[in-house]
Amino acid sequence: MLRRVLLNEVSTCRHFLFNKAATSLSFPLRRINSFFSSSSQSEFPNAPFVEHLENHNAQPTTTISIDRSGLYNPDEHSHESTLESELIKHLKGVIKFRGGPITVAEYMEEVLTNPKAGFYINRDVFGAEGDFITSPEVSQMFGEMIGVWAMCLWEQMGQPKKVNLVELGPGRGTLMADLLRGASKFKSFTESLHIHMVECSPVLQKLQYCNLKCVDEHTAGEGVEKRNISTLAGVPISWHASLEQVPSGLPVIIIAHEFYDALPIHQFQRASRGWCEKMVDIVEDSTFRFVLSPQPTPATLYLMKRCKWAAIEEIDKLNHIEVCAKGMDMTHTIAKRISSDGGGALIIDYGLNGVVSDSLQAIRKHKFVNILDNPGSADLSAYVDFASIRHSAEEVSEDVCVHGPITQSQFLGSLGINFRVEALLQNCTDEQAESLRTGYWRLVGEGEAPFWEGPDEQVPIGMGTRYLAMAIVNKKQGVPVPFQ
Numbered sequence: 001m002l003r004r005v006l007l008n009e010v011s012t013c014r015h016f017l018f019n020k021a022a023t024s025l026s027f028p029l030r031r032i033n034s035f036f037s038s039s040s041q042s043e044f045p046n047a048p049f050v051e052h053l054e055n056h057n058a059q060p061t062t063t064i065s066i067d068r069s070g071l072y073n074p075d076e077h078s079h080e081s082t083l084e085s086e087l088i089k090h091l092k093g094v095i096k097f098r099g100g101p102i103t104v105a106e107y108m109e110e111v112l113t114n115p116k117a118g119f120y121i122n123r124d125v126f127g128a129e130g131d132f133i134t135s136p137e138v139s140q141m142f143g144e145m146i147g148v149w150a151m152c153l154w155e156q157m158g159q160p161k162k163v164n165l166v167e168l169g170p171g172r173g174t175l176m177a178d179l180l181r182g183a184s185k186f187k188s189f190t191e192s193l194h195i196h197m198v199e200c201s202p203v204l205q206k207l208q209y210c211n212l213k214c215v216d217e218h219t220a221g222e223g224v225e226k227r228n229i230s231t232l233a234g235v236p237i238s239w240h241a242s243l244e245q246v247p248s249g250l251p252v253i254i255i256a257h258e259f260y261d262a263l264p265i266h267q268f269q270r271a272s273r274g275w276c277e278k279m280v281d282i283v284e285d286s287t288f289r290f291v292l293s294p295q296p297t298p299a300t301l302y303l304m305k306r307c308k309w310a311a312i313e314e315i316d317k318l319n320h321i322e323v324c325a326k327g328m329d330m331t332h333t334i335a336k337r338i339s340s341d342g343g344g345a346l347i348i349d350y351g352l353n354g355v356v357s358d359s360l361q362a363i364r365k366h367k368f369v370n371i372l373d374n375p376g377s378a379d380l381s382a383y384v385d386f387a388s389i390r391h392s393a394e395e396v397s398e399d400v401c402v403h404g405p406i407t408q409s410q411f412l413g414s415l416g417i418n419f420r421v422e423a424l425l426q427n428c429t430d431e432q433a434e435s436l437r438t439g440y441w442r443l444v445g446e447g448e449a450p451f452w453e454g455p456d457e458q459v460p461i462g463m464g465t466r467y468l469a470m471a472i473v474n475k476k477q478g479v480p481v482p483f484q
């Protein structure tokens with residue numbers, strides 16, 4: 001019922017503002033080539049630039065890479081000519097201090113979330129002016145549909161009077177803003193909400209505060225904690241650095257959109273001596289390079305666990321494997337919270353329902369760049385291993401059930417995005433209609449938009465099948481929509 005009412009609502013179109021920006025991008029989405037089927041070689045420029053590490057101080061002796069010549073581009077890759085950033089100095093310091101290379105996961109974590117100079121920490125990286133664009137920034141319909149999903153789950157939970165609505169990695173806060181705008185008429189739902197934004201970036205936290213039109217609640221009396229209220233739906237909002245900090249004891253609805261892909265991954269490569277972890281090292285105090293660990297690393301335990309969950313044939317055909325230890329741990333935390341407090345989580349991201357081979361990518365200003373080039377100036381992300389999320393959730397609790405993954409197109413389609421776009425199209429200009437159709441295609445389409453008549457380099461690329469949706473819910477809630 002809630003769904004129908006929201007879908008037919010013809011509201012003010014925040015969409016048109018954002019979509020305009022989206023259509024002007026030459027490389028609008030975080031595109032990943034579908035190269036996993038070829039097991040050993042990546043199409044990404046840096047991937048095979050790997051050497052065995054036998055002794056950190058000695059020159060590497062064994063080169064496994066097949067063709068380094070076309071991959072190493074001093075102009076783009078070298079740091080000699082560029083001024084060293086704080087982050088580069090820091091990374092070099094860590095490697096030198098330790099007397100050896102760091103894992104790709106450590107590198108990725110520093111690059112993205114180093115508290116002083118991480119990619120996400122000091123700036124707004126989204127949209128046409130930024131480095132990449134995400135679904136909530138493409139169209140208001142995305143956040144609205146997530147709102148429909150959350151309201152349906154809340155109904156299945158028995159319409160509790162108080163609920164913690166948690167978003168992990170909320171970016172600009174656009175998804176939550178659209179969710180609240182769409183849900184604002186459903187007072188019994190919005191009145192139950194306390195929103196918790198789990199965000200590591202102080203700059204993005206401030207942006208979220210603004211985009212959610214927050215005000216500080218004036219409270220009477222000393223010792224009473226000051227609350228932030230989003231005027232979009234009159235709901236209290238708090239910010240946290242991690243999910244563990246979100247208070248427990250209330251039923252919970254967790255949203256994680258493009259959060260898992262930003263979690264650090266460990267990379268392993270098959271060598272003659274077995275699986276070796278890929279590490280990041282420095283060459284003669286200047287450039288970064290990949291090397292392979294000479295012996296098993298602590299993350300090998302996660303690799304072994306991941307391999308146990310896969311069929312032998314699946315592993316046998318791979319020469320590279322990525323394991324997201326942080327993602328596994330995060331899923332444990334989510335599943336335990338849902339098990340103890342009730343409710344569910346929705347995870348949407350690009351990824352595979354199986355072992356991920358070699359997907360780590362760097363994007364700067366909407367273009368792929370080398371992963372080791374000027375760290376901190378480009379986004380690093382990796383395909384999400386949904387099968388691993390399923391196993392991680394199931395191994396910590398028998399009270400939760402995992403549903404999906406299904407494609408984003410199936411997810412949004414079943415929730416009624418078609419009706420929503422039709423409703424919005426009834427009340428807009430020609431320009432707005434075009435941008436609305438483009439946004440719709442980006443969310444649910446596959447490949448290049450067939451109707452596109454603009455410049456080739458701006459053709460909208462559909463995210464409908466490359467992005468997957470998965471739900472983890474407390475069994476008491478039954479099967480969530482639209483996973484039935």
Ligand SMILES: C[S@@+](CC[C@H](N)C(=O)[O-])C[C@H]1O[C@@H](n2cnc3c(N)ncnc32)[C@H](O)[C@@H]1O
Binds near residue numbers: 112170199259263
């Ligand atoms: C790829 S962006 C996605 C943003 C948003 N969900 C969207 O779809 O537009 C990743 C978000 O997660 C945040 N983030 C990354 N790693 C995090 C961590 N370890 N803890 C909390 N937030 C993190 C980033 O600051 C950013 O807001």
